[in-house]
Amino acid sequence: MMWAKMLGGAMALGILAGCQIKPQIEKTQLTGDELRALFVGKTVESYSLSSGATSFSYYYPDGRVEQVRYWESREGRWKISDDNQICLSMEDKDFSCRPVFREGDRYYKYRLEGDQWVKILRYRQFLDGRYL
Helix, strand or coil, X not given: CHHHHHHHHHHHHHHHHXXXXXXXXXXXXXXXXXXXXXXXXXXXXXXXXXXXXXXXXEECCCCEEEEEECCEEEEEEEEECCCCEEEEEECXXXXXXXXXXXXXXXEXXXXXXXXXXXXXXXXXXXXXXXXX
C-alpha cells in the first residue's frame, strides 16, 4: 500500500515536472520617440496575425510611406499621433492610428475591439535604409 502511494506521488511529480508555467511578458506601449527611432528611415517587415500576409514598408522621414504587399506597391502617408500611436493613410484614405507595444524583444500593433486590445500585427524587423 505504501509503495502504491509512493509510486502515485512519483508519477504525479513526473507529470508536473513536464508542465511549465509560461511567465507573463510585460507589455509596454512605445512612446513617440521610440516609434520614431524604430520607423524613421527604415524598411519594416510586418506580419499580419489574421491573414498571414507579410508586407515591407519604408517610412520616409518626411511622412511618406511606400509598402509592398502581395507583390504590389502602394503609397501613403504616416505620422505619430499625440497619444503615441502610429498612423497610416494609404492611397489617400483617412488615417488609421494604432498603438505599438513591446513584449519582450518583439513589437506588436494592436487594435481596440470593444473594450479589448487585440494583437493584429507583428513587426519582424527594422532595417536601416530603403529595401523595396
